[in-house]
Amino acid sequence: MESNWATEHLQVIRTLMERSAVYRRALAPVMIYNGALGTAAAIIGLAAKIDSPRSFIAYWGCVAAVAIAGSFFLVRRQALKESEPFWSPPTRRVTRAMLPPLVAGTIIGAVGFIYVGSAPPDLANVLGMLLLPVVWIILYGCAFHAAGFFMPRGMRLFGWAFVLGGCAVFALGIPDRITRGQYAHGLMGCFFGLLHLAYGVYLYFTEKRRNET
Amino acid sequence: MNPEPFLQLDRVIHEKGRLAIMSMLAASPELSFIEMRDALNMTDGNLTTHIRTLQESGYISISKSYQNNRPHTTCSLTPSGKKAFTGYINLLEQIIQQNKPKQ
Numbered sequence: 001m002e003s004n005w006a007t008e009h010l011q012v013i014r015t016l017m018e019r020s021a022v023y024r025r026a027l028a029p030v031m032i033y034n035g036a037l038g039t040a041a042a043i044i045g046l047a048a049k050i051d052s053p054r055s056f057i058a059y060w061g062c063v064a065a066v067a068i069a070g071s072f073f074l075v076r077r078q079a080l081k082e083s084e085p086f087w088s089p090p091t092r093r094v095t096r097a098m099l100p101p102l103v104a105g106t107i108i109g110a111v112g113f114i115y116v117g118s119a120p121p122d123l124a125n126v127l128g129m130l131l132l133p134v135v136w137i138i139l140y141g142c143a144f145h146a147a148g149f150f151m152p153r154g155m156r157l158f159g160w161a162f163v164l165g166g167c168a169v170f171a172l173g174i175p176d177r178i179t180r181g182q183y184a185h186g187l188m189g190c191f192f193g194l195l196h197l198a199y200g201v202y203l204y205f206t207e208k209r210r211n212e213t
Numbered sequence: 214m215n216p217e218p219f220l221q222l223d224r225v226i227h228e229k230g231r232l233a234i235m236s237m238l239a240a241s242p243e244l245s246f247i248e249m250r251d252a253l254n255m256t257d258g259n260l261t262t263h264i265r266t267l268q269e270s271g272y273i274s275i276s277k278s279y280q281n282n283r284p285h286t287t288c289s290l291t292p293s294g295k296k297a298f299t300g301y302i303n304l305l306e307q308i309i310q311q312n313k314p315k316q
Contacts, residue, residue: 006308009232013302016233017240020252085285089242 023090023151026078030071031200035193037067042189051181053116053128057109060136060188064106067192093150101143105136129184130174137166137191158199162191218307225270226301230255230263235290235298238273243289264288272297 041063050059079086112132116124141162148156174183226235233253237244250260267273272294278285290298 006305006312010302010305010309013232013236016236016252020237020240020244085245088245 023094023147025091026074027151028200028203029074029078031196031203033070033074033200034067035195035197035200037063037070038191038193038196039189040193042185042193045185045188046182049181050185051129051179053124054113056129056181056184057113057116057132060133061109061113063192090150094147097146097150098143101139101146105139105143108132108135108139125180129180133184133187134166134170137162137169137187140192141166154199154203158195161195165191165195218304218311222304223297223301225266225272226297228263230259231267232301234260234263234267234288235272235294235301238288238290239295239298243276243287246286246288249288267294270297 041060045056045059050056075091076086079088109132112128116128119127141159141164143159144162145156145159148154148159169187174180178186226232230253234249237249237252246260246264249255250257253260255263264273264275268275271291273288274291276287276289278287
């Protein structure tokens with residue numbers, strides 16, 4: 001029937017338009033890189049006993065800077081390999097979508113870094129090592145959820161995992177048996193390390209399978 | 214059924230490969246030759262032929278440059294390409310509407 005044919009045509013057009021607007025570059029390598037970096041950073045943070053709020057914020061701020069620089073390097077490398085522009089329209093869209101929550105996280109981190117220096121120790125510990133990691137996790141999830149509208153659908157679920165995970169951690173509070181350093185680095189390692197690693201490995205195998213078919 | 218909308222369908226866009234190219238370009242300000250080739254699973258020759266046809270019809274514009282000493286070709290829809298594509302979609306919707314069972 002003509003209408004079935006026309007409906008199918010419109011469906012194909014819609015799928016192609018969606019596919020065209022979706023960002024796919026180097027997702028698995030970026031996720032695995034960030035996961036490995038986050039896990040290693042958490043282990044180093046625990047081993048080096050980075051336990052004061054200020055050093056914790058400064059330490060993870062540096063880790064974030066290395067993560068962002070490395071991610072851009074990986075994306076750029078793939079763009080060069082495929083003779084494509086690095087700053088392509090999909091890259092621009094994803095960056096713009098992620099920017100507000102990431103900027104908010106950076107500013108909150110910077111203000112926290114300044115504030116905990118003069119705050120009473122108990123308050124500084126609560127703010128710097130308990131609340132701040134949760135805020136970072138939730139904002140990071142918001143960033144990925146926003147970017148997920150221009151990326152494969154799984155990215156939005158990945159963002160939700162951070163948002164809901166961060167809220168759950170906040171609701172559950174700190175277990176009695178662990179120190180604040182173990183808690184804070186453990187939290188960062190689980191979310192920014194292991195969660196990324198798991199998703200990166202999943203993407204690696206699913207993208208490979210999709211390319212083979 | 215009124216055959217009018219079907220007969221009005223733009224033959225240049227109606228071809229499967231060219232429709233795919235137009236659809237992708239309609240959703241993105243510009244796309245590189247490689248991005249389109251990979252997304253549509255077309256050969257270089259096939260894609261080049263379709264792009265040339267669309268360019269000759271004035272539906273897409275092509276810009277060629279060099280990146281890292283390698284040729285880099287990007288395509289984008291021209292205003293008349295956008296208009297033709299919108300018209301094509303409208304006609305498809307019209308065909309669907311005409312064939313809806315009347316209640």
